[in-house]
Amino acid sequence: MPSAAPRNSSSSLRRALALIGVVAAHHGQGGCTLSQLAADAGISKSTVLRLMAPLLEYGYVEVEPVSGRHRLGAALARLGSTYLDGLDLRATAADLLRGLAEETAETVHLLVPEGVSMVYVDKVEAPRPVRMASRVGARQPMYSTASGLAYLAAAGEDVFEAVVAAGMTPRTPQTPTTAAALRAAVQLARRRGFGVDDVANEAHIRGVAAVVVDATGGPVAAISVVGPDYSLTTDRVDVLGRRAMATARAVSARLGAPVRPAPDREDRTP
Template identity: 45%
Template sequence: MPERNQSASLRRALAVLDRVRASNGLTLTQLAEAVGLSKSTVLRLTVPLVEARLLERDRRTGAYRLGHGTLELGQAYLAGLDLRAVAAEESHRLVAEVRETVHLVVYEPPHVVYIDKVENETNVRMASRIGSRGPLHSTAVGKAILAWLPDDTVDGLDLDVMTRRTISDPARLRTELASVRRRGYSVDDRENEPEVRCVGAPIFNHTGTVVAAISISGLSSRITAARVRELGPMVAAAASRISGKLGGSSR
């Protein structure tokens, strides 16, 4: 019986903490009403939360807010994250759904670096290698990142022509990046390799900074222009879920 009571108290305390998290500050009366408990019960539950610095109480207004302890927990969680591990579930899910190759890259100015690759074994292998570098302007993963970098980043890039479809004019590239921001995903339409199309989306960290990107890649005979419109929202949704696990959100 005591263990059951302790479990119930813990669940109530967590409910109190979650309600405060979702607000800009709640008084004892407001908090009690929000969780459906008496003020005396809520007061008892908040004592250890305040002691652990998970909650703090404004001395002037009496309102409860999240304490510094929650920041320390969040930082410890983020420090322990490995991007490849965080993204692995989404990468394998995409491969299972679309039967194409999925790439994960990080941004290392002025390039992207491929840190993971999940392939559909039945298709032709992509030439990309883990650890290799790629350009920002001609790859889907690169454009997905570039679209959320400062506008003058384009000025510092060498817009090398990789194929006859590569966008090498800064003005055209900026127009393309504006389209990426509007739709939430980028497209490499045979711009980096002559027979390959890719669709990519940005990944944001807990500060809202773009740090990585994920893409679906395949031969243009399989990833047609019509299929791009189907794959775009899928890769954008996967990137958003990865961002969420990193403490960030999609734009």
């Protein structure tokens, strides 16, 4: 009999947390009524009112005075802000980068934008004797790299225009050097969901990359998988691109990013 109270408390807590989830699901629709809460949670209105009392008291849920609809409260925003303020991008992504490198057997990078360049902030080497020349702190152009294309596909037009205005010096015969060529590469990255450097930045080096977004949905970084063209062959591009996307989504989720729909995957040409 003494153990009944803890079990009941645990059950109540779980149901109260489930109610927060129900309110969150209706948040973009102006909130939800008491009837909707009860129906979606599968519990009675009287139970909803009982469980909702402490959530209202602590500001996790608010009731709109006129409509009586329940919405997420400011206390949750403060908790979320505190959580996000404590995040370090490199530390947040570290284990996921290692996992991606192990899965792909290629070198994995975490890069952030700076001006019209992408800067390496972390690197996990492929398990092979030959090392990639990339190093943390170095810069690479956006227009010729997979990470840059992935970032441009999610960034605003002003970033694209800044890249074009800065000039696009050819780095290999495959480098896009005109606004039209870069636009086509960015649009392809947007359709695929990941950018591809098909030996466009460095001879004999191919890469794929996907964008990382933060809690606002804005692009903040990119994760790339890069290797020599004899290893990262064109027939691996789509598979590795999908894996980069999955890892980027996992990092984004840790940053509080909203759930994004999967992109159209029809165009799989390298």
